[in-house]
Amino acid sequence: MSRIGKKPIAVPAGVEVKIDGHTVTVKGPKGTLSRKLNPAIDVKVEDGQVNVIRPNDEKESRSLHGLCRTLVNNMVVGVTQGFEKKLEIQGVGYNAQMQGRNLKLALGFSHPVIITPPEGITLSTPSSVIIVVSGADKEMVGQVASEIRNWRRPEPYKGKGIRYSGEHVRRKAGKTGATK
Numbered sequence: 779m780s781r782i783g784k785k786p787i788a789v790p791a792g793v794e795v796k797i798d799g800h801t802v803t804v805k806g807p808k809g810t811l812s813r814k815l816n817p818a819i820d821v822k823v824e825d826g827q828v829n830v831i832r833p834n835d836e837k838e839s840r841s842l843h844g845l846c847r848t849l850v851n852n853m854v855v856g857v858t859q860g861f862e863k864k865l866e867i868q869g870v871g872y873n874a875q876m877q878g879r880n881l882k883l884a885l886g887f888s889h890p891v892i893i894t895p896p897e898g899i900t901l902s903t904p905s906s907v908i909i910v911v912s913g914a915d916k917e918m919v920g921q922v923a924s925e926i927r928n929w930r931r932p933e934p935y936k937g938k939g940i941r942y943s944g945e946h947v948r949r950k951a952g953k954t955g956a957t958k
Contacts, residue, residue, distance in 0.1 A: 782844040789827060790854070793805070795823050800815050800816070801814045804854055805857065808859075811857060816846060819846045852917075856915055860912055861915075862919065864910050864911075865909040866941055868939065869885075870938075872940075873907060898915055899911060900912050901922075927941070935952055
């Protein structure tokens, strides 16, 4: 039995969960999220809790059980608290600034990089070297943060680039020079 899958999901006050066939819609103070789940898994709302039920003990059902429960839980957490990822910029001359809703990055290219966030995602820059990506959809927050990081990944020699907050970059020794 999946230990994660059998845990009920508590629905906080102010959050509404609707199930239409295999589509779960969660509405809360931070927005509305909807997701179509696998037809093999049943989702039921009763007594202020969401229960995810698998029909049998086949391998596919067992693997989908915990996944579907986690997806629904992330939707409930997203519409109540939201998710955020912090990115740090390291390198001389590298910085970020907001231009209205868009993010403008100076990353050593001959041109600035302009990033327009998708609907439901908010970008902010508390300082010129920190970028905060926030939103209700955990998957979308991670995707946007990954796309920003891919513009200039941290390189192993000097550590310059965009990294996740708390990410450790393994450093390599440079050339030692010729010995005679």
